[in-house]
Amino acid sequence: MNKKMKFPPELIGAIRDGNTELLSALLKTGDGIIRQLDESEDRQWREALNLSIRLGNEDGMDTLLQGVKFDFRQIHEALLVAVDTNQPRVVKRLLDRLDQEKGNKMDVRSFSQAIFDHSIDNSQFAPGVTPLTLACQKDLYDIVSMLTQKGHGIPWPHKMSCACLECRNGRQYDLLKFSLSRINTYRGIASRAYLSITSDDAMLSAFSLSRELCKLSQKEPEFKPEYLSLEQLCQEFAVELLGMCRNQSEVTTILNSSGDENRDCSDEQAFEEGIPNLSRVRLAVKYNQKQFVAHPICQQVLSSIWCGNLSGWRGSRTIWKLFVALGIFLTMPFLCLIYWIAPKSKVGKILKIPVIKFLLHSASYLWFLIVLLGESITMEMYRDNFASREQNILQSSLHMVWVAGFFWFECKEVWIEGLRSYFLDWWNFLDMMVLSMYLASFSLRVLIMLKAHFLCQDQNNTEGCVYFTQTVRDDWHQEDPQLVAEVLFAVTSMFSFTRLAYILPAHESLGTLQISIGKMIDDMMRFMFILMIIGTAFLCGINNVYVPYVISPQLGRFNETFRFLFWTMFGVVNENYVDMPQFVFAEFIGRVLYGIYTLVIVIVLLNMLIAMITNSFQKIEDDADVEWKFARSKLYLTYFREGLTMPVPFNIIPSPKMCDCVKTIITAVSDTKYASCSLYYLSNIKQTDDNQLSYRRQVIGALVQRYIESARREFEEAKRKGNADTDTTQSDKIFQCPMSKQTFANITGL
Ligand SMILES: [Zn+2]
CATH class of the missing domain: 1.20.5 (Single alpha-helices involved in coiled-coils or other helix-helix interfaces)
Incomplete structure (x- = not known):
């Protein structure tokens, strides 16, 4: 008797009707022989097994498994179907069958080898989908935990740029399958079920995964939307987990541990007494988890630390807060004196409360700006002095006291934070630039003084002595140090005001506006690039038209042409400049080019800029609350650090x-x-x-347990509702299996 089994055409009908007796008869299970399958009928047998699982016909499935010898790949597909239709019992039985098949040494990794399978496959599952990844994608907690207990796992995908043998082969063999299996693996890893069942600290894993997915979306832009939606999922999961906290001690425990115990320990020292280290919140800020940081639980903890013992501060009225701020502004030197003498006294302790510390530092910065303004007014009053070499360096150098303080402050900041995290904040670059420009300006002025002093000591060099002490401005060289110093000071004093932006996030509407402005400047940069290209093109073209005609008074020199084109954007130039009645052809071309330039710049580009700006403003506005809370939390966290209590310039003492x-x-x-x-x-x-x-x-x-429970409850609720709605169409639905018509025709032989 031939042991290979022919596929009986009536089988599908028997499975569909649930007729087990007919099924047994067809498969001849009575004699206890397990029959081999014919290779060419592989697909039909698979579909028969899948159909029985899909219909929930467990007896039929048992009979099939008893009568016929299915191989590893067929059972693998059946397992996928069972997972897809969420039947934990069937999954268990199929897993047991696999165990029998391979002895107890089932090779879990062979599931992911599907990538080297080149046959045209009608399987409904994408390459690289394993039972575990499928269960994870569908968030089936029971099946996921069953599979992980059996030793299944999702191997972490290699890096994008990995050059190991496996990746190289995969890429060469089938690039599409390789990428698809990557993204499917990430879908599994980023699922709530996988994160909550397999990792020790699900929240932390969600954080780091979200960061990795964000990076991947840039490295593999083909799948950017997929990666970003997965990233969003991870963020939401972390937020939902946080939402499961029920009391303060849970919240404190969660927010104060970043998982890495060694780091927790070392970070502890950098914080003020009585202020928890909040390492998880800081990690969330670092990983850009805006929703997590803006969650009410997080915000509440931050605000309560911000106000410290001043419990009345949060509820008090704005007028009262302004009054206190004004008081601190006026009495700042005395407060600092008290803190210097007795840091542990009552006043000293109050000054250490973050909100007061913030007010104190802001007041010191305001004083600095007032000094700058005062110096500008003094310079105006003694204008004649400042125009010559006779200026007194002390009259305009009071601000250097603050600059020295800021310098010391930055040094301490680097010491506390470490160089790497110091430069992660872009504001610090601005600080560095401003400070070095102030120092440069000041040292140039000192240089002139010293040079004058030493040159005049030297009897032979009377010329140099005269140049550095008595000459008037008209006789100075172009690169005279004093000229450079003056320009540097002017630019830097303008930059100093931008640092006020650091204070703005403390206020809701000002903070939101500031974030919008930041985004708009970002847009402007990209816009400038395009503008520069188009502008340079027209500058070349128009200039070259007019270069040979020396009679043209305005155009024909780069400088003049540039000025003409620049002011055209704002409509404040005389458009007759392009006219040149003696040379009709050149005039015509010049006018045409100028006309096109005006159209492109004014109508296309400027309107594009406005559209871009409106768009990013709207985006921020839509998410204003989260954006502002995130920015404010960053500000809060910088004031929770230990040290740096004393405001500039008193910190130099x-x-x-x-x-x-x-x-x-x-x-x-x-x-x-x-x-x-x-x-x-x-x-x-x-x-x-x-x-x-x-x-x-x-x-x-x-x-995690609470989360899974609530997910399960929601799932059942949805199922119940769905049942109520579609009870009548239930029987039809079962037969709407996702098998395509083509395969159905194949099976039934039509
Ligand atoms: Zn690799």
């Missing part, structure tokens, strides 16, 4: 606290006893850390 610090370091170096003492201290810390760690794990576990 060495404080008793700093002397203490130096003393401790010296004793630490000289005293060996300290080492053993600190060792004891460290082991103590470690013990409490272990306790904290286990508590943290418990909290995270509880959050």
Whole structure:
């Protein structure tokens, strides 16, 4: 008897009717022989098995499995169907069957080998889809946990640029399948079910995954929308997990641990007494998790720390807040004196509260700007002095006290934060630039003074002495240090005002406006690039038309032409400049070019700019609340750090606290006893850390559990509602299996 089984055409009908007896008879299961399949009828057998699973006909499936020997790939596909239709029991049975088939050593990795399969396949599942990734994509928590317990896992995809043998082969063999399997794998990894079941700290995994997906969307722009939607999913998941917190202690535990215990420990020192380290919030800020940071739970914690003991501050009226701010502005020097003498006193402690610290620093900055304005007015009053070499360096250098303070402040900031995270903030670049320009301007002026002094000492060099002491401005060289210093100072004093933008996020509408302006400047940059190309093209063209005609008074020189074209954008030039009645042809071409230029610039480009700006303004406005809260949280976090309490310029005065610090370091170096003492201290810390760690794990576990429960409830609710709606059409729906008509025709032999 031939052991290979021919595919009986009645089989499909028997499965569809649920007629198990007919099925047994067709497969001849009575004699207990498991029959081999014919290779050419592989697809039909697969569809028969899949159909029985899809219809929920478990007896039929059992009979099929008993009567016929299915191979690994066929069962794999059946498993996918079972996962797709969410039947945990069937999945379990098929998994057991696979175990039998391969002995207990089932090779889970072979699921992902589908990439090297070149046959034209009518399978409804994309390449690289494994039962686990499919279950993850559909958020089937039961099946995911069953599969992971069986040892299934999703191998992390290699880097985009990976050049290992596996990736190289995959790329060469089938690029499309390679990319699709990558994106499918990420779909699995980024799913809520996979994150919550497989990772120790689901929230943290969601953070880092969201960052990775964001990077991938830039590296692989072909799949940008897919990656971005997955990234959004991760962000939402983290936010929903946070929303599962039920009391303050859970919130505190979650927000104050970043998962990396060593870093938690070292970061602890950088914070003020009584202020938790909030490492998870800072991580969220770093990873740009705007929704997470703007979540009410997060915001509440931040605001309560911001106001510290001043519980009345949050509810008080704006007038009162302004009054307090004015008071701090006026009494700043005295407050600083008190803090300098007694940092641990009551006033000192109040000054350490972040909101007061913020007001103090803002007041100091305002004083700096007032000094700058005052210096400008003094210069105007003694204009004759400032125009000559006789200016007094002290009259216009009061602002250097602040600059020295800012410089010291930045140095301390680098010391506390580390160079890398210091330069992550773009504002710090501006600070560096402004400070170095102030220093350059000041040192140039000192240079002139010193040079005059030394040259006049030297009897032989009377010429140099006269140049640096008595000459009038008209006789100075173009590159005279004083001219450079003056220009530098003028530009820098303008830049100094931009730093006020640092304060604005504290206020809701001002902060939102500021974010919009930032985005608009970003748009402007891109616009400028296009404008530059088009502008240069027309500048060349129009200039070259007029170059040979020396009679043209305005055009024909780059400088003049540029000025003419620039002001055309704003409609403030005389358009008769292009006229040249003696030379008709050149005049005609000049007019045409100028006309096109006006059309392109004024109608197309300027309107495009306006559209771009409106668009980004609208985007920010739509999300104003989240954007503002995110910006404000960044501001808050910078004021939670320890140190830097004393505002500029008082921070240059060495404080008793700093002397203490130096003393401790010296004793630490000289005293060996300290080492053993600190060792004891460290082991103590470690013990409490272990306790904290286990508590943290418990909290995270509880959050995930609550999340899964609520997801399950929602799922059942939706199912119940769906059932109520479609009860009548249920019987039709079962037969609407996603099998295509083509395959159906194949099976039935029509
Ligand atoms: Zn690789």
